[in-house]
Amino acid sequence: MANGVNRRDFLKAMGAGAASLAIPGYAKAMKLSADEVLGDRPNIVLIMSDDMGFSDIGCYGGEIQTSNLDNLAANGLRFTQFYNTARCCPTRASLLTGLYPHQTGIGHMVNANHRLKAYLGDLNKNCMTIAEVLKQSGYSTYMAGKWHVTPHIAPNGPKHNWPLQRGFDRFFGTIRGAGSFYDPTSLTRDNTQIAPGEDFYYTDAISDNAVKYIQEHKTNNPFFMYVAYTAAHWPMHALPKDIKKYKGKYDKGWDAIRKERHARLIKMGLVNEQWSLTARDEKVPAWEDEKLKEWQARRMEVYAAMIDNMDQGIGRIVKALKQKGQFDNTLIFFLEDNGGCAEEYGTEEPYNPARYAKRKLEPMAPDELQYDMEPRVTRDGRPVRLGIGVMPGPADTYISYGIGWANASNTPFRLYKHWVHEGGISTPLIVHWPERIKAKGRLSHQPGHLIDIMATCVDSASAKYPVEYKEHKIIPMEGKSLVPAFENKPIKREAIFWEHEGNRAIRVGKWKLVARVQRNCRYIETDKDKWELYDLEADRTETRNLVGQHPKRVKQMAKLWEQWAYRTKVLPWPWDKQTADNN
Secondary structure, eight states: OGGGOOHHHHHHHHTOOHHHHHSTTHHHHHTSOHHHHTSOOOEEEEEEESSOOTTOSGGGTOOSOOHHHHHHHHTSEEEEEEEOOSSHHHHHHHHHHTSOHHHHTOSSOTTOOOSSGGGSSSOOTTOOOHHHHHHTTTOEEEEEEEOOSOSOOOTTSOOTTSGGGGTOSEEEEESSSOOOSSSOTTEEETTEEOOOOTTOOHHHHHHHHHHHHHHTOOSSSOEEEEEEOOTTSSSOBOOHHHHHTTTTTTTTOHHHHHHHHHHHHHHHTSSOTTSOOOOOOTTSOOGGGOSOHHHHHHHHHHHHHHHHHHHHHHHHHHHHHHHTTOSTTEEEEEEESSSOOOOOTTOSSBOOGGGGTTOOOOOOOTTOOOOOSSOSBOTTSOBOBOSBTOOOBSTTBOOOOOHHHHHHHTTTSOOOTTOOSHHHHEEEEEEEOTTTOOSTTEEEOSOEETHHHHHHHHHHTTOOOOSEETTEEOOOOOSOOSHHHHTTOOOOOSOEEEEETTEEEEEETTEEEEEOOOTTOOSOOOTTSSOEEEETTTOTTOOSOOTTTOHHHHHHHHHHHHHHHHHTTOOOSSOOHHHHHHO
16 A cells, blocks of 8 residues: 555545445446555656756756756656647646647637637636546645636636646645746635735745645545646746855856756767757847846846755655655656746836836735736835846846846757747656656656656556546547656657647657747748758757658658647637637
């Protein structure tokens, strides 16, 4: 039994003695027989960060201090070719359900209802979350962090797609996708929105609540816990003690950081030395030509501090598992929701103090809720400042880290969040499970996608994925279990697919067909929107387009992508009124 609990104790803890198991329909309701329920099943802790690049953490080539993640990697498994969906809420919908995001109703963003089944912007009833599936198998289910799979964020509005309504027993976090780390909007405990307390910092609060769930888990059944950090999404907010650790670390600039990271990635075996380091983004000046070096360096110092703080919290989660004697039989995942974010939020123009001269400055009441993603004032009444030159970190600032550092975060790949070239969709995946993963520090080069996490959880938990749930037909899982890879066995799959804002890709074996469109463009083939073909074994950095050399392969892969797109209701992008009405 998991956690050293015998069969009778487990039944007692579940409130399910022999008599209750004999009640007609009980086994059907549980979806499992008694023997299946009582297997030696692991706890599962699924950790995801926000808006980080492939090479940020230490065990993936970064200089940021992430000793706790590094230790998990050193004693577990690192995937070198794992993928997300290139954007925040589609990734979360896909991760939670094991489906492509379009199948869940979140093919784009939660605040963009295009009146199409795949793009309603709200998690539909034909999918189930990991929590809903595992809860039927006797798991307790907890969540701390960012939800972002429903547009309904008002405290007294619809809650049908809030965490407790989608399978979680307990929840602390935000329903909305972004906000201040000192005063986040839609901060919620269970089903009630709350105001932050004194000395509040959201990353610490996520970690502390995750630790609390572990400590208070009294029953003898296993638990599933989803920890969804907002670090390191804009705004760049970090505690002074964490920023201090990185003072001067980035004075050398993004060009030097990219070269150093690339060298470490090669040394670690995470990338092939034959893959060219992509050229610096054309929108980014050489560091020697950057006019605001001090400000730019500070942006990255704060970004690094945000990740450092998250890693400290992961260390506390690991410590809590060890103190409860549950670490060895806990399956831990760590991954990221998309590539580094090149959005220049809050930095479109120089800082202008006059902009805030007429702003009403009054402290907020202790129990007052924050309704704005970008607060107008801090809770103690100071104006929240935006603009080029604003030194980030404190609560009275609200800016991003910018395209130059996003380019460094995604070393050695092309492009960013939004796009489905490798820089937008490549994520670290660390998997740690001492009772099952024996080869410590091994790299797995098999391609995988976050649709695989549901299948892996179902497999590891000996759970049943239902055909129907609450009178709704459930779409079959799209992913493959990663459990064979834990023992270095192959995972067989036909292809992996992507689409976001018309950016589209398919990977079949070593081949990737990918196209980039300009954001908010119509879905038409122009010179910039045509398919590109890459051999990822020889060129994963996508620097040598082979589309002209393999026309038959391009045609076959494009057809396969189109078949997937129509099956999952992807096409077209975007849509006019007539298209929406006819769908």
